[in-house]
Structure formats: C-alpha cells, structure tokens
Amino acid sequence: MLVKAVVLVGGPEKGTRFRPLSLDTPKPLFPVGGVPMIQHHIEACCKIPELKEILLVGYFQPNEHWAQFVTTQAKLNNVVIRYLQEFAALGTAGCIYHFRDQILNGSPESIVLMNGDVCADFQLDAMLAFHRQQDRPVLTLMGTEAVHSQSVHFGCIVENKLTHQVKHYVEKPESYVSSLINCGVYILSPEIFNIIATTIKAKTMDDLSEDFSTLSNSSSRRVSRQRSLSGASVSETLSLENDLITRLAVTGGAYVYYTQGWWSQIKTAGAAIYANRHCLKLYHNAHPSWLAQSEKGKAGPQIIGDVFIHESAKIHPSAVIGPNVSILSHVEIGAGTRIRDSIILNDVVIDENCCILNSILGWGSRIGSWSRIEGTPNDPNPDKAFAKLEHMPLFSDSGFLNPSVTILGAKVNVPSELMVLNSIVLPNKDLSHSYKNQIIL
Numbered sequence: 001m002l003v004k005a006v007v008l009v010g011g012p013e014k015g016t017r018f019r020p021l022s023l024d025t026p027k028p029l030f031p032v033g034g035v036p037m038i039q040h041h042i043e044a045c046c047k048i049p050e051l052k053e054i055l056l057v058g059y060f061q062p063n064e065h066w067a068q069f070v071t072t073q074a075k076l077n078n079v080v081i082r083y084l085q086e087f088a089a090l091g092t093a094g095c096i097y098h099f100r101d102q103i104l105n106g107s108p109e110s111i112v113l114m115n116g117d118v119c120a121d122f123q124l125d126a127m128l129a130f131h132r133q134q135d136r137p138v139l140t141l142m143g144t145e146a147v148h149s150q151s152v153h154f155g156c157i158v159e160n161k162l163t164h165q166v167k168h169y170v171e172k173p174e175s176y177v178s179s180l181i182n183c184g185v186y187i188l189s190p191e192i193f194n195i196i197a198t199t200i201k202a203k204t205m206d207d208l209s210e211d212f213s214t215l216s217n218s219s220s221r222r223v224s225r226q227r228s229l230s231g232a233s234v235s236e237t238l239s240l241e242n243d244l245i246t247r248l249a250v251t252g253g254a255y256v257y258y259t260q261g262w263w264s265q266i267k268t269a270g271a272a273i274y275a276n277r278h279c280l281k282l283y284h285n286a287h288p289s290w291l292a293q294s295e296k297g298k299a300g301p302q303i304i305g306d307v308f309i310h311e312s313a314k315i316h317p318s319a320v321i322g323p324n325v326s327i328l329s330h331v332e333i334g335a336g337t338r339i340r341d342s343i344i345l346n347d348v349v350i351d352e353n354c355c356i357l358n359s360i361l362g363w364g365s366r367i368g369s370w371s372r373i374e375g376t377p378n379d380p381n382p383d384k385a386f387a388k389l390e391h392m393p394l395f396s397d398s399g400f401l402n403p404s405v406t407i408l409g410a411k412v413n414v415p416s417e418l419m420v421l422n423s424i425v426l427p428n429k430d431l432s433h434s435y436k437n438q439i440i441l
Helices: 039-046 064-077 091-098 100-104 124-133 192-214 219-226 240-251 269-286
Strands: 003-010 051-058 080-085 110-115 118-120 139-145 155-159 166-171 180-188 254-258 263-265 307-309 325-327 338-340 342-344 355-357 359-361 372-374 406-408 419-421
Touching (some): 003 091, 039 051, 039 064, 039 110, 091 100, 091 192, 091 240, 118 269, 124 139, 124 180, 124 254, 155 240, 240 254, 263 269, 342 355, 359 372, 406 419
Parallel strands (some): 003 051, 051 080, 139 254, 307 325, 342 359, 355 372, 359 406, 372 419
Antiparallel strands (some): 110 180, 118 263, 139 180, 155 180
C-alpha cells in the first residue's frame, strides 16, 4: 500500500508575522531545534514504511537554497523529494488539486497532508493506522484539546465520541463551538479529489450566477470577483478547512484522530523559541546524539538542560549555555557569556561576558562585550491544562509594542555595554545606544 506525503510551505507573502527573520530565509527553512522547520515534517513522514515520495508545495520562487535543501534531505532520508511551485496562492485544497496528477501518480492508497507552519510530535504512523480502520474514510484530521477561550482561534471540531466521525466543523468561529481543534495534519484518501472537483464545479456555477446578476450594474465588479488578488480565479482558490471539511461533516467520511502529544503553530518568531524547546526535548528519543553534553574532565562550556550546538561553533569553556538553546554553524561565543532560551543563527559572534535571554540573533550579527540582549517569554499558561501559545499582536490596543522575544535581523551590530530589551531590530543596523520596547527600522 503506497503512501505519499504533501507538505504545504506557503509563499513569500506568508510569514509576514515572522519578519525580520523571513526577510533573509524562507520561513519553512528557518531553523527550529537546529534544523530547518520542515525537516521535522520530512523526518516524521519518513517513519511511514510505505512512503514513496514527499512533495513540497508552495509559491516560493525556487532558488539555490531550496534546491540544496531538497537534494540534501532526499539523500539523507533515501526518499524522493520534489518541490512543486504554484503559479499563485490556491488554498490548501486548491493547490493539491492543481497538482493532482503528480500526487496520484503511482496510485497511492493514502496521502499525508501537512501544513508547514506547525510543529509537533506527529506520530503519523499511528494516525495512518487509525485512518485505515475507519469505515470508508475520505479524510482524517489530527485534533488536540485547547482551552475554551483559545479554541475560537483555530478550526473547531465536533465529533461523535464513539465513532470519532466529524459531525460539525467551523474554522475560527466567533463564539465557542468545541475545545477540540484542528492541528493542520491530515490523511487523505484519493477520493478527496473527486469531492474537490465537485466543489470547484459548484463554486464556479455560483460565481457565474452572481456575475450575471450584477453584470448590468458594473462589469468591473465581475472582474474583481472572478479574480483574487493572487492572480488565481475564485473557483480555483479552495480551502480544505472552509470548503471541504465542513461539507464532509455533513455527508460523512471525515474522522478525527486525537493526539495527546505536543503540538504548536509557528506563526511568529516568539513561537519559534517555544517550538525550539519542545523539538530539543523530542531529540532525547529521536536524535540523542544531537543534544550537547557537559563532559567531565574535558574543557568545554557548561551545558544546562537541552541544547543543540553545531559542530563548527566555537564556545569558550567558561560560557554557560541552556536550557532551550540552539547554536548554529560558525558561531563564536566568548568567555563568561550566558545564553538561555534563545536561537543563535549562523555566523553570529558574541564577545565575552554577554547575557542573551529569550532572543533570536540573526545571521552574521555581532554582540560586543558586556552587552545584554533580552526578551519576554510568551509561553502558554502553565496553570491551564491544554493551553496553547498565544500569538499576540505586535502592538497593544493603546499602540505600544507588546512585550515579546527580542529579535535581531541579519548583520546587526550591537556595541559593548548596551542593552536591547523586548525589541525588534531590522537587518544591517549598527546600534549606537540601548533600546527598550522598540522596533528599530
């Protein structure tokens, strides 16, 4: 029984909340746990024995960075990986229908579909087994529990507790519907493409009916309705969540696989630090050799908790690193430096006696001695079971910058003895003094 996997990676106009980090690298390739975000998806898919191929679908312009990543992962995992570029944003259902010939080539029995901006203990093999046990399943979605107040920010699922069949689904409802939410991970049967085709046909007819009814009023209204801003026609743009799952909840064929494992979206840079912590925790089982350790009798930095350090990084033995830290390639860290709950990207140089807390330091940045870079953590409420990460808006209702992790874009220079607190610094900036709760443009 053949299985294919599709990972939806979005495009350049996505990930705007991830700036300035997404200015220098596509969001799906941003490192979480020391490796590109979607590498975790690929590794999860490769645990399925029947997997034949992984398709990355998005509308990023393919470049050398993308090509190198795809080639490396294909060799590393001994699986066929291809990147398919959409001509425009087609939606979660529209894009897989557009590439249906490539997806259905080889007659797969099941298709794994994953949003690229989620991170989790995926357990796809167990989810696939659940899907196969159901009565004529068309779609199985991964669900998890959320607190009532947060559930309205996600797709909400009402299920039959005995059969786990989806009976009602609402994407981001205005009021409470259910605390069971959609994780953005699916198992599809090939039959889904027939349902998508029927939905597109019905949607096209509705569009035409509306156009004819308004034709006498304004021809421009017809054009604007028939074309989306991305360049795709309205009938071609189709959402799995809004157009398909809601329909299957009525006609049958949709099931929910409940996971008790860790799951989170990565919508903002602050979410990357939270995801980094949990990915490092998963390495205890998946990649124990990737976790740095303090070795007795050997000169080296003091390691506290879960830490990833690239083999090319140079760290002074008196530095203290962790917990929840990822340090990437060719980083240099000076004597007496303390780093906690942070991601240090490639080619960063940190001089002696610095303190880096709850921050992301962009590629090639330089931190002078005795400087402090600190942000505010945005973790879920530990006193509430099933609480999820809050994706706070950049500014409060009163117009002030909400406290969050500090982010330095690429090639930012922070001189000695300065503090950068709860701030966002765009790339290629030379700071002249300390900053607090600001965006440095």
